Amino acid sequence: MTSSQLVILFESAIACLFKYFDFKGNESQSPFIFPFKRAKIRKAKITSCIMVNNSSESERLRRWRLVLGGGDADGIGCQAGAGGMAGEGGVELSTQDRAMDGALTALYDSDRSGGLGSSSPKVARWLGDIRTYFPTSVVRLMQQDALERLNLRQMLMEPEMLSAIEPDVGLVANLLSLSHVMPGKTKETARIVVRKVVEELQRKLEQPTRQAVMGSLNRAIRNRRPRHTEIDWHRTIRANLRHYQPEYRTIIPETRIGYGRKRSSLRDIILCVDQSGSMATSVVYASIFSAVLASLPAVKTKLVVFDTAIVDLTDMLQDPVEVLFGVQLGGGTDINRALEYCQGLVRQPQDTIMVLISDLYEGGNQEKMRQRIAAIAASGVQFITLLALNDEGTPFYDRTNAAFMASLGIPAFGCTPDLFPDLMAAAIQHQDIGQWAGDRDLVISNK
Numbered sequence: 001m002t003s004s005q006l007v008i009l010f011e012s013a014i015a016c017l018f019k020y021f022d023f024k025g026n027e028s029q030s031p032f033i034f035p036f037k038r039a040k041i042r043k044a045k046i047t048s049c050i051m052v053n054n055s056s057e058s059e060r061l062r063r064w065r066l067v068l069g070g071g072d073a074d075g076i077g078c079q080a081g082a083g084g085m086a087g088e089g090g091v092e093l094s095t096q097d098r099a100m101d102g103a104l105t106a107l108y109d110s111d112r113s114g115g116l117g118s119s120s121p122k123v124a125r126w127l128g129d130i131r132t133y134f135p136t137s138v139v140r141l142m143q144q145d146a147l148e149r150l151n152l153r154q155m156l157m158e159p160e161m162l163s164a165i166e167p168d169v170g171l172v173a174n175l176l177s178l179s180h181v182m183p184g185k186t187k188e189t190a191r192i193v194v195r196k197v198v199e200e201l202q203r204k205l206e207q208p209t210r211q212a213v214m215g216s217l218n219r220a221i222r223n224r225r226p227r228h229t230e231i232d233w234h235r236t237i238r239a240n241l242r243h244y245q246p247e248y249r250t251i252i253p254e255t256r257i258g259y260g261r262k263r264s265s266l267r268d269i270i271l272c273v274d275q276s277g278s279m280a281t282s283v284v285y286a287s288i289f290s291a292v293l294a295s296l297p298a299v300k301t302k303l304v305v306f307d308t309a310i311v312d313l314t315d316m317l318q319d320p321v322e323v324l325f326g327v328q329l330g331g332g333t334d335i336n337r338a339l340e341y342c343q344g345l346v347r348q349p350q351d352t353i354m355v356l357i358s359d360l361y362e363g364g365n366q367e368k369m370r371q372r373i374a375a376i377a378a379s380g381v382q383f384i385t386l387l388a389l390n391d392e393g394t395p396f397y398d399r400t401n402a403a404f405m406a407s408l409g410i411p412a413f414g415c416t417p418d419l420f421p422d423l424m425a426a427a428i429q430h431q432d433i434g435q436w437a438g439d440r441d442l443v444i445s446n447k
Helices: 003-020 038-048 057-068 095-108 120-133 136-150 152-157 159-164 169-181 184-214 233-239 277-294 320-325 335-343 366-378 399-407 420-428 433-439
Strands: 218-223 258-260 267-274 299-306 310-312 352-357 382-389 412-415
Touching: 057 095, 095 120, 095 136, 120 136, 136 169, 159 184, 169 184, 169 277, 169 320, 184 277, 184 320, 184 420, 267 277, 267 335, 267 420, 277 299, 277 320, 277 352, 277 382, 277 420, 299 335, 310 335, 335 352, 335 366, 352 420, 366 382, 366 399, 382 399, 382 420, 399 412, 420 433
Parallel strands: 267 299, 267 352, 352 382, 382 412
Antiparallel strands: 218 258, 299 310
16 A cells, blocks of 8 residues: 555544544544544644645645654654655655654653653753744643643642743643642742733733623613713714704704713622632633622622632732632532622622532532522522633533522523623623523523
């Protein structure tokens, strides 16, 4: 069989594999089991992100050479030496290709090549290499794979490593989980990394949140002395049509009609966030959103995090980095106890939005938790359950507890950070949150 025929066969096989494995190389609910290493599947995905749009035979062979890692046993008979030429297909790997191949091999073929091992200098060099040869989105994927495949968490405790890593939300979650055992010097570096990610996310999320929440005025109440930003122009124009000035082709607004706004906080928002290990990225986003909401005069925001203990971080919301380092990821979960505390924070139930961010796996008294949820909802509090607040897709959660909430009319669904500002605006306006989520194709737990 020629090299070209082998490439076609490989491409057909990998197309089938991608139907049954997700982006992380996890096996989906397929009745078939393919004799193909998950590392190879992940490697193929990584490689596909960096390939040029070229369907020539040499480019296809080059791609599969990078995926399969070289060696006679990998099937295409091509190896890149100093000259870069070998094998029947005449595949040439450039100097950059060989560096990319080395980075991929160190991670995905570590059992064969010796990999990165536990050498901090070697890992630091590898991190520098992948940032040189791969785009940022691919770097983040490879960093996450390195954490999972090579158990590099211990190395995150070294400042040299942190300065070499491309920061993202996943890295922040890992740093927070290690913060209580970090040496002082490393924690200083970790704060710099966390602050960089937080500031980037704030720039992205603050303005949409501010616009969505501040735009949710009480439009049922009108006033005759509105500020410029509160003028209802359609009603104002209709009320002043008799003052139209033909020579100027304009209307003199003798009477101004505006939207009303309560002078006190429009709503109380209580975010009750599960800080168990499985909710790590949700904690990061919840902390940032809480800090943004706390800066808005129209709402009064409180942030409570919990595992088996409860920490009220409301007084720290002016600095989301301090909030994050006040979190202790990991441990058990006592949702009932956390809700009991949050219930005591409610001042005016009809004007309160309580958002529980949790996968609903209760480690405490489940029956009392359900009774408390029912009592809070019956009191008039607008209760929303987010099974996750991140971009990681449908989360794992306790379906029986989610179904119980659904029976009370409490929607439970996963929400992405991009949609969270609109969710808060909809809640402030007393919209049907279940319908809101359904309109956006968010998976809602059913009865």
